Amino acid sequence: MNRYGAEFFGTFWLVLGGCGSAVLAAAFPNVGIGLLGVSLAFGLTVVTMAYAIGHISGCHLNPAVSIGLWAGGRFPASQVIPYIVAQVLGAVAAGAVLFFIASGKTGFDVTAGFATNGYGEHSPGGYSMMAALVTEVVMTMMFLIIILGATDKRAPQGFAPLAIGLALTLIHLISIPVTNTSVNPARSTGVAVFQGGWAISELWLFWAAPIAGAILGAIVYRMISQENS
DSSP states (O other): OHHHHHHHHHHHHHHHHHHHIIIIITTOTTTOOHHHHHHHHHHHHHHHHHHHHHHHHOOOOSHHHHHHHHHTTSSOGGGHHHHHHHHHHHHHHHHHHHHHHHTTSTTOOGGGOSSOOOOGGGSTTOOOHHHHHHHHHHHHHHHHHHHHHHTSTTSOTTOHHHHHHHHHHHHHHHHHHHHSOOSOHHHHHHHHHHHOTHHHHTTTHHHHHHHHHHHHHHHHHHHHHTTTO
């Protein structure tokens, strides 16, 4: 249960820190942090939690990561579903806290944007569903390759959180204009349930694409690292 609790609070922090920066601080008058700040915020949530709970649960914070680590031979199948449940619950709890905070501002309208992920008319840059699908698959694939490589026993020890956090920052810098960046089904679910409507109807892509990308990343890493030889 310690591991599940760690995943709950770790994912809670990722969604509150990352999505919270987007909702509360990205466009704040005069001192808004913008795309660069939001990207860094997501990376910092992973770095801080990796050092805080990595020794407890491995700090997955992401259903796609848990599935990718299983596909990469690093995580037992029996733990995948419990981890995913803890991650989604943590994300939704963070979404609830963020919704409560954001609602304290006069004129707040959740339908105007709540750090949700989307495509087509709901893509920040107006990108198509296929562009969003490819983006999420490729970005998650690269994320898993970096995670598996940085945590490999042959890699320099102690630096994995930095590599993984910086990777997530870079992923956001690339893909926020396309999908608002998911690469994490729990993160997408945590805010979509409060946005409702179109966010729920498009949520399938932000489960399917990251999971597919994570499995591809695991396959690629096993090939190039010769772990299965």
